[in-house]
Amino acid sequence: MADLKNAPVPDAETLVDIYRRMIRIERNDDAIRKTVRLGRLTMPYYSARGQEVIPSTISALLNKEDQICTIYRGIHDMVAKDMPLRPLWAEIAGRIDGTCKGKGGPMHLTHPESGVMVTTGVVGSSMPIANGLAWAAKLDGSKRVAIAYFGDGASNIGAFHESLNLASLWKLPVIFVCQNNGFAEHTRYENATSVDFISKRAAGYAMPGFTVDGNDPVAMYAAAHTAIARARDGEGPTLLECKTFRFFGHVLGDDDFYMTKEEKAAAMADDPLPKFRAKLIADGHATEDRLAKMQADIEAEIADAQEFGLNSPFPSADELRRDIFAEEIPA
Amino acid sequence: MADLKNAPVPDAETLVDIYRRMIRIERNDDAIRKTVRLGRLTMPYYSARGQEVIPSTISALLNKEDQICTIYRGIHDMVAKDMPLRPLWAEIAGRIDGTCKGKGGPMHLTHPESGVMVTTGVVGSSMPIANGLAWAAKLDGSKRVAIAYFGDGASNIGAFHESLNLASLWKLPVIFVCQNNGFAEHTRYENATSVDFISKRAAGYAMPGFTVDGNDPVAMYAAAHTAIARARDGEGPTLLECKTFRFFGHVLGDDDFYMTKEEKAAAMADDPLPKFRAKLIADGHATEDRLAKMQADIEAEIADAQEFGLNSPFPSADELRRDIFAEEIPA
Amino acid sequence: MSEMVKMNGLQAINAAMFEAMEADPKVLVLGEDIADREGGGVTGTMRGLSTKFGDHRVCTTPISEQAIIGAAIGVAINGYKPVAEIMLMNFTTVAMDMIFNHAAKLRFMSGGQTSVPLTIRTLTGAGWQTAGQHADHLEGWFAHAAGIKVVCPSNPADYKGLLLSCIQDPDPCLFVETGGTLFVPGEVAVDQGPIPLGKARIVQEGTDVTIISYSTMMLRCQAALAGLAEAGISAELIDLRTISPWDKQAVLDSAAKTGRVVIVHEAVRNFGPGAEIAATINEELYGQLKGPVRRLGGPYSPVPFSKPLEDAFLVTPEQIVEAVKGLMG
C-alpha cells in the first residue's frame, strides 16, 4: 500500500499558489461574516475559517475538470477550486445571478464549470455521490478524480461505510477527505467516534488511510499528491484524515461554550494563515510585496463580487415552477 | 485487547449440549424443508442448514434472559436459543397459535420468553436494535448480553458501521456475530466486500474482532466465550466473523448456479454435523446410544410441533385491526 | 382554572421532559448534542436533563440516525421509554428503515408480544432560509405508515401536553416541532398534564366555514381570522394537533355544521395530508357541503433558499382569507 515517505515536496510557485487560495478563502470568509453580521446576508453561515490549508493544497493539485462534492461547511472548498466569486455572492444573497439562481443558497452552491458538482447539507451524503462522479471519470476513460469533502462527525454515519467499501471494490478515482476539526456541532470527537484516528478505518476497506496535519501545507501536499496520483493511476481511493480546527464554531453566532478557552486560544494562536505567510517570506518563496499585492487583488475581487451579488435582482416566484423537472411545471 | 489464546475449552457436557442444539436445528430444518416442498407450508424459506455450529455454540454460553436479534435466515438461531417448536411451527404456518399469531411469519419470528426479541427481513437491521437490547441490559444493571446475528453481505451496509461505532463508544454488552457463508443472495463475498476479513473492520471502532471457523465448535466456543465474558464484564462489544456455508442456497428453490459444483461439494463433504457427531463418540464424550436417543426425542418434539402448527386455526380478519397499536383500530 | 404561566414551546418541551423523567425512571433521552456538555440540544430543549438525571439516561450520540433509532427501539422493547431526537425532519430519511420497517411494525409483526413506546422528536419548517434539505414537512409520509402516531403541536400548552402523552403512549409517536411555533410564547397551565392524542382542538367556533390546520400554519390561520371577521365571515378554526390518528369526528361535525372547508398545511399540497382529510370529508358528507373542500399547501417544489421564493412557498394569511371568500361565493 501507498505510504507518504517518498511523496513529493511542493515547489515555491506551488506553495505561493496554495497561499493564494488560502488568502482568497480567508478574505472571502471575512467579508461574508461581516456582511452577515450587518444583516445584509440572511443565511445560516458555517464558516470554515481555520481550515483553509486542506482544500487549498488539494486544489493546487487538481485540474479544472476534476470534481468535488462538498458540504454546508464548504465555501472554502469551492473558493479553493477557483469558483468565481460573483455568482457565489449572488447565490448566498439569494439572487437570480447566483450560481443556482438563489434557489440553493450557501448549503447547496453548485458550479459544474469549476467542478463544484454537489453541495449537500446532509451529514455524510457527499461521499456516495462523489463515488458516482468518480465512476463517471472512469467510464469516460479520463484521468479525472473526484474529491469527497466531509467532517469528522460524518465519519460515523452509514453512508461513510457504504461509500468507502464501494469505492475500494470498484477502484474508483475518489479521495475521501475528512476535515477533522475535532467537533461535530457541539460534540467533541471522542464523544462520538470510537477510534482515535479516523484513518484507521481505511484498513476495513483495504484502502490506504493517512492522518495528516491539515494545517501544514507541506504535509497536506504529500498526502494529497499521493492520493491523487493513486486515483489518476487507477489504483483506487484513499482516505485522508486532515486535522484542523474551526475558528468560528459550528454556525455563526455559536458561542463556543463546549470547548475550553485554552484550547480555543491555542488553536487560534496556531492560525495556519499568518504562519504560512511568514514562512513563505522567510524561505524566500515570495516577497512581502508580492503577497500584499496578491491580497489587494483578492480584496478587490471580493469587493466587486459582493457588490455584484448584493445588487443582483431576486428571482421571481415563477422560479418555484422551474427546475423541478426539465420542463416547467404548469402554473 | 482480548485475544483467544487463553480462552477456555468446552467440557464434555457442553460439547454434547452444543451437539443437541445442532441436531435440533438440523432435524427441524429438514422437517421444514420437506413440509415446504410438499406445499403444506407456503412461506419463503431461507434455510441455514450448514450454519448450525455458530448459534449452537453461542447459545450454550447464553442464559435464558440473554437476548438475540436475528434475521430472515435465523430459525437456527432461535432453535439454538431453545425457542419452543410448537409456536414456531404454528407461526411459520401462519396460524393463530404461532408466536406472532401468524402475523409475522418466518422472517419476523419473535419470542421474548426465549430471548428472541426481534427478527428482521432487512439486511443489516439486526445490529442497531441489538444495541438497544444491550443498552437496556446495562441500564437494568444486569449481566445480560445481546447478540446481533447477521450475514457477510450485511457487513457492507451503513447500519453495520453506525452500530459498531455506537456499541464501542457506549461499551454495550453486545456481540456482533457475522455468519459469513460466503454469499449474499447470489453475490460472492469478494464481489461485494472490499476487505479479506470482515473482522478487520473491528479495529475501526477500537473493538476486538476475530475470524473463526464457524463450523468448529471448539474454535467457536473460544471466541464466543471471550466475547460474552467481555460483554458481561462491562468491557464492551466484540465482532465475531464466523466462516461457514449454507447448503440450500439463498432461498429454498434457488439452484446454486452462482457457485461451482466443486466448492459446493467440498462444503457439503465438510458438513459439520456428522463430523462433530463422530468426534463426540470418538473422543468418548457421548455414546452412539445417547446421541441416537437424543435425536429420537428431538424428532418426536418436531413431529408434535409440526402436527400442532399445521392444525392450529388461521387468525381471523379482525387481526388486521389488532396489534397495530395497543388499542384495537375501530372497525 | 389553574394558574397560568407564560412560556414558549422550547420551555414547554423542556418542562415536559423534566416532569416525564422525574415521574418515570424508564424515560430516557438520546440524540445528537443533547447532553448539557453540548448545550442540551441545538434548540436547548433538553437543557438541564443530563445534569439532573445523569449521562446514562440522557445520551449524546454520534451522527448516526439509524443507530439512534435502533438503540431506542431495542431499549423500548425492554420496557424503557426513550425520547429520541432526529435533529431535523429531513434526516428522518436516513433512519427511515428503522422508523418505518421496525419501530412502527414490531408490535404487529410480533403479534403483540413486543411494543415500542418510543417518542421521536424532530424539527422542521421553512422560513429560516435553510433551503432544500432542512425544512420539509413529511408528516404525511408517517401518517401513511401504519403503527406510528404523528403529532404536530402549534402552541406551548400543546407542546407540553402532547409531548407528555407521546412519552406515555405505548406505541411509537413522531413529535414534530416547528421553527415557526417553538419560539412563540403562550399561556400554559402550571399543572398542564397530558393532552390526549388523536383529539383536535376547536380554536375558534364559527358557522360559515371550517378551517383545518396544524403546526406553523395554525398561526397563519389565526392571523387570517381578523380579516375574515372583518368580512363578516364566521370561521371555525380547528387545530388537528394529531395527524395520525386524526380526529375525524371533530372535523366531520364541524364541516357538517358549516358546510365549507379549507385545509391549510405547510407540507407540499400534492399527495399531502390535506388530501386525506378532504377526501374523507367529501366521502362522508357527500351532498351536505356548500362548496368544494379547498386545500392550501406548499407548491410542488423543494423548499427554496432565496427569501422572496421562500415567502412565496408558504401559504399566507391573505391566501387563506382569499380561499375562504372564494367559498362564500
Next chain:
Amino acid sequence: MSEMVKMNGLQAINAAMFEAMEADPKVLVLGEDIADREGGGVTGTMRGLSTKFGDHRVCTTPISEQAIIGAAIGVAINGYKPVAEIMLMNFTTVAMDMIFNHAAKLRFMSGGQTSVPLTIRTLTGAGWQTAGQHADHLEGWFAHAAGIKVVCPSNPADYKGLLLSCIQDPDPCLFVETGGTLFVPGEVAVDQGPIPLGKARIVQEGTDVTIISYSTMMLRCQAALAGLAEAGISAELIDLRTISPWDKQAVLDSAAKTGRVVIVHEAVRNFGPGAEIAATINEELYGQLKGPVRRLGGPYSPVPFSKPLEDAFLVTPEQIVEAVKGLMG
C-alpha cells in the same frame, strides 16, 4: 398495427433494457445481484445485459442502497443514464436520503445546472407471504416529493414502454414493478417504443362509473369488469400508469362524464395516493358528481404473513363491484 408478441413483464423489462443499452452507450445498470454471474437480478430482468454490454456498464453492487443511489446520482450528473435497482420497495427506506434529499432535488437546488437522469427500479406487492417488510406500496411517499416521477405499470406493454421513457427522461423516475403483474403475459408490439409518462390509459370505456387504478390492482379491477357488466353497469376503467405527475385531464374528463368514481390501490388507504385523486376530483368537479368518490385501499396495517390475513389485506374484485354498486344507488 404492428406485429404483436406474447411476453410477460419480466421479458418486457428485459427487452426494454436491451434496447435502451444498445441505443445509448450512456445507459448503465447497477444493483444487487444484477450481473449474469449472479443471475441477472433476483427476478432475472437484467439477464444477459452484463454479458452483452460488459461489467463496466452492468455492475453488481454490495448490499449498500445508499451507495447504489449515490453512485447513480454522481454518474447521472455527469451525463450517464443509470438504471439502479433497489431490490424491494421497502428497502428504498435505507436510501431515502439519497432519493429524496438528493436525486429529487439537485436540479432545483442547483438552479437547473445539474440534472439526475436516473431510473430507480424497485419491486413490491403483497400476495407472496413475504410479510411486513417486503411488500409495501410506498408510491404515495414519492408522489409527495417534488422532483421525482413515479411510474406504476400494470402490463407487459407498459412495462416496456414506460421503462424506455423513464430511462430517456432527463429527471429521476421511480419505476415500480409488482409481483402481481410481472408474471402475467400480454401482447406487446414488436416495435413497442416509449410510452409517454404522465398519460393514463383508458382500458375500457364506459358511461356509469369511472374506476381508477394502477399496478396489481388494475388486474383486480379488470376482474371486476365482468361482474359489473352482468349487473348492467357500464364502467370506464382507467390505468393511471404514472402516479406523479398523474393524468388529471384524463381522470377529470372521465369523472365528469360518468359522475361516479371509485379509486383502487394496494397502498394503505389512509393518506394514500387515492386521497389526492379523490380530493382533486371533488374540488374540480364540485356539484357535477352523482355520488361520493370512493377509495379502496389497504387497511391501516402492516402487510400480514398469514395467507387468510394477506388475502383480507388486498382489495378483491368483489369489493370493487360492491363499491360501484353502492354508488349506483
